[in-house]
Amino acid sequence: xxxxxxxxxxxxxxxxxxxxxxxxxxxxxxxxxxxxxxxxxxxxxxxxxxxxxxxxxxxxxxxxxxxxxxxxxxxxxxxxxxxxxxxxxxxxxxxxxxxxxxxxxxxxxxxxxxxxxxxxxxxxxxxxxxxxxxxxxxxxxxxxxxxxxxxxxxxxxxxxxxxxxxxxxxxxxxxxxxxxxxxxxxxxxxxxxxxxxxxxxxxxxxxxxxxxxxxxxxxxxxxxxxxxxxxxxxxxxxxxxxxxxxxxxxxxxxxxxxxxxxxxxxxxxxxxxxxxxxxxxxxxxxxxxxxxxxxxxxxxxxxxxxxxxxxxxxxxxxxxxxxxxxxxxxxxxxxxxx
Amino acid sequence: xxxxxxxxxxxxxxxxxxxxxxxxxxxxxxxxxxxxxxxxxxxxxxxxxxxxxxxxxxxxxxxxxxxxxxxxxxxxxxxxxxxxxxxxxxxxxxxxxxxxxxxxxxxxxxxxxxxxxxxxxxxxxxxxxxxxxxxxxxxxxxxxxxxxxxxxxxxxxxxxxxxxxxxxxxxxxxxxxxxxxxxxxxxxxxxxxxxxxxxxxxxxxxxxxxxxxxxxxxxxxxxxxxxxxxxxxxxxxxxxxxxxxxxxxxxxxxxxxxxxxxxxxxxxxxxxxxxxxxxxxxxxxxxxxxxxxxxxxxxxxxxxxxxxxxxxxxxxxxxxxxxxxxxxxxxxxxxxxx
Numbered sequence: 001x002x003x004x005x006x007x008x009x010x011x012x013x014x015x016x017x018x019x020x021x022x023x024x025x026x027x028x029x030x031x032x033x034x035x036x037x038x039x040x041x042x043x044x045x046x047x048x049x050x051x052x053x054x055x056x057x058x059x060x061x062x063x064x065x066x067x068x069x070x071x072x073x074x075x076x077x078x079x080x081x082x083x084x085x086x087x088x089x090x091x092x093x094x095x096x097x098x099x100x101x102x103x104x105x106x107x108x109x110x111x112x113x114x115x116x117x118x119x120x121x122x123x124x125x126x127x128x129x130x131x132x133x134x135x136x137x138x139x140x141x142x143x144x145x146x147x148x149x150x151x152x153x154x155x156x157x158x159x160x161x162x163x164x165x166x167x168x169x170x171x172x173x174x175x176x177x178x179x180x181x182x183x184x185x186x187x188x189x190x191x192x193x194x195x196x197x198x199x200x201x202x203x204x205x206x207x208x209x210x211x212x213x214x215x216x217x218x219x220x221x222x223x224x225x226x227x228x229x230x231x232x233x234x235x236x237x238x239x240x241x242x243x244x245x246x247x248x249x250x251x252x253x254x255x256x257x258x259x260x261x262x263x264x265x266x267x268x269x270x271x272x273x274x275x276x277x278x279x280x281x282x283x284x285x286x287x288x289x290x291x292x293x294x295x296x297x298x299x300x301x302x303x304x305x306x307x308x309x310x311x312x313x314x315x316x317x318x319x320x321x322x323x324x325x326x327x328x329x330x331x332x333x334x335x336x337x338x
Numbered sequence: 339x340x341x342x343x344x345x346x347x348x349x350x351x352x353x354x355x356x357x358x359x360x361x362x363x364x365x366x367x368x369x370x371x372x373x374x375x376x377x378x379x380x381x382x383x384x385x386x387x388x389x390x391x392x393x394x395x396x397x398x399x400x401x402x403x404x405x406x407x408x409x410x411x412x413x414x415x416x417x418x419x420x421x422x423x424x425x426x427x428x429x430x431x432x433x434x435x436x437x438x439x440x441x442x443x444x445x446x447x448x449x450x451x452x453x454x455x456x457x458x459x460x461x462x463x464x465x466x467x468x469x470x471x472x473x474x475x476x477x478x479x480x481x482x483x484x485x486x487x488x489x490x491x492x493x494x495x496x497x498x499x500x501x502x503x504x505x506x507x508x509x510x511x512x513x514x515x516x517x518x519x520x521x522x523x524x525x526x527x528x529x530x531x532x533x534x535x536x537x538x539x540x541x542x543x544x545x546x547x548x549x550x551x552x553x554x555x556x557x558x559x560x561x562x563x564x565x566x567x568x569x570x571x572x573x574x575x576x577x578x579x580x581x582x583x584x585x586x587x588x589x590x591x592x593x594x595x596x597x598x599x600x601x602x603x604x605x606x607x608x609x610x611x612x613x614x615x616x617x618x619x620x621x622x623x624x625x626x627x628x629x630x631x632x633x634x635x636x637x638x639x640x641x642x643x644x645x646x647x648x649x650x651x652x653x654x655x656x657x658x659x660x661x662x663x664x665x666x667x668x669x670x671x672x673x674x675x676x
Contacts, residue, residue, distance in 0.1 A: 259603075263597045263600075269585030269586070269616070273614070277612070
């Protein structure tokens with residue numbers, strides 16, 4: 001170990017609107033002592049995701065809400081540097097809930113969401129992205145909820161985000177013609193030129209319905225929604241019969257005080273469609289398949305991933321703010337230790 | 339045949355708001371001649387359903403829109419009185435798309451939605467209700483989309499309507515604690531006193547969310563929605579995790595010029611719930627099971643049905659208006675011939 005202290009980001013305030021640097025504080029604590037059945041993980045990379053803002057507010061319905069002074073929650077990948085657990089020996093690379101800190105103490109009995117990193121061909125950071133929960137989200141949601149058939153049309157919102165940029169490719173590799181929705185022309189160009197989208201929509205300048213009617217005159221069969229709100233409304237207004245909507249994220253709403261008023265909800269019934277919420281940890285039995293299939297696609301050059309890596313744990317609040325500013329291209333990651 | 343003429347209701351106008359008698363006109367036409375492969379059905383009972391208003395406007399997405407002068411569409415049950423088809427002999431009782439008329443000419447090659455009535459213990463009219471598409475709708479939607487587990491809580495809107503009054507009982511017989519939503523205290527009393535609901539909500543006088551929080555503090559697991567709009571919004575705001583919502587009908591919306599603005603749509607994602615549109619003819623493979631199981635429940639006295647039967651084909655427009663006025667109790671039927 002190169003340091004005897006453990007840098008940690010703690011909650012300093014509950015955000016009211018947009019995330020601010022002052023919602024967090026950086027502190028140094030002693031590295032905790034390892035007792036029987038415990039092991040210490042040194043963080044190599046930390047994941048950054050939109051849902052983290054809600055960890056500060058209400059726990060997002062999946063975590064206990066954070067109090068002022070609590071270490072910020074989040075997933076990371078790291079290496080076991082000290083262990084008093086036979087199941088988790090020193091040297092093992094793991095991914096799991098490490099928190100925004102350089103070192104985390106884990107207990108073998110309390111680690112249902114800690115996974116060893118098995119693959120060795122791709123960089124370690126992919127365990128936070130394409131070969132981790134981000135990629136598993138895209139794969140499992142498409143496989144289980146959307147279950148696309150060859151030749152169907154899939155729409156993906158937030159298409160250049162962490163999950164979205166994998167979802168567009170997985171949908172294509174599952175046989176779909178894919179339309180991506182993003183917020184800049186640069187992102188739209190990447191979608192059509194590099195990620196195999198048949199068309200891309202800039203939701204800030206294009207009329208969504210107009211583009212959908214042009215590219216999907218019979219309606220969309222699959223909608224992988226990371227955004228919600230107005231984009232969802234347009235998608236609902238242009239559904240094909242028996243469409244499947246994966247409700248994966250609602251980034252358009254996380255900053256809103258009052259929710260978007262959805263008008264085309266009746267189309268779910270009228271089109272005999274299905275809209276279903278998705279939570280990746282419900283799909284653990286599919287993870288091994290997702291890893292195998294996607295690792296193969298990567299090896300064949302069929303599946304590309306992008307990581308947007310900032311350096312240094314000090315960057316964490318800034319990295320989270322970038323997501324809400326739409327600045328990241330691909331999975332937002334912070335490198336903590338090499 | 340007792341008459342040489344065929345009374346028919348035709349479309350006279352496209353309704354703008356509520357259905358009016360003047361949207362229809364009654365005419366007498368000669369009974370059509372039966373050619374090879376055809377058969378003539380004498381209507382005994384006609385079904386009345388909210389969706390029929392939309393047949394006049396846009397076909398409801400399932401029929402070609404009616405033109406002025408076309409015979410009004412609708413299902414009925416009757417007897418084959420003349421036949422030049424070996425597959426459909428004289429004397430067979432059938433249910434299917436007879437239209438609002440005393441006699442209908444059917445062709446053996448064009449009758450995928452014509453079914454012989456096989457059961458003989460219950461009255462013929464049940465083929466339009468509990469032992470026909472109305473009952474199959476309740477059974478198939480609950481079985482396939484909701485798939486309730488013992489002890490779960492089910493909410494049914496439009497609970498004293500044709501589909502709803504069967505859905506509350508089928509949900510109970512599948513193991514649910516059932517809460518019904520209706521629009522009068524009289525209907526609410528019937529729900530709790532006769533149909534086995536644990537609670538009933540009068541949506542015109544009760545605060546839905548208040549009642550739901552009291553009777554389903556952990557949220558509702560199944561929502562069988564015949565109404566949409568504000569009731570759907572309350573239900574979405576009170577979902578249990580992994581809730582299933584059957585989007586069966588939207589009677590609150592059929593008269594609205596502009597759709598209800600739904601606020602709690604994000605709960606579908608947040609609660610990992612599923613909302614799915616239902617169309618009964620997609621479930622034909624389940625019809626035989628539905629008929630067998632529900633006939634058995636009726637024989638055991640476990641499943642009750644109510645029919646609201648008006649006499650005479652002249653009553654058809656009035657019968658349809660009654661649905662929108664909430665006056666019917668149970669399946670609305672018109673007896674055309676005894």
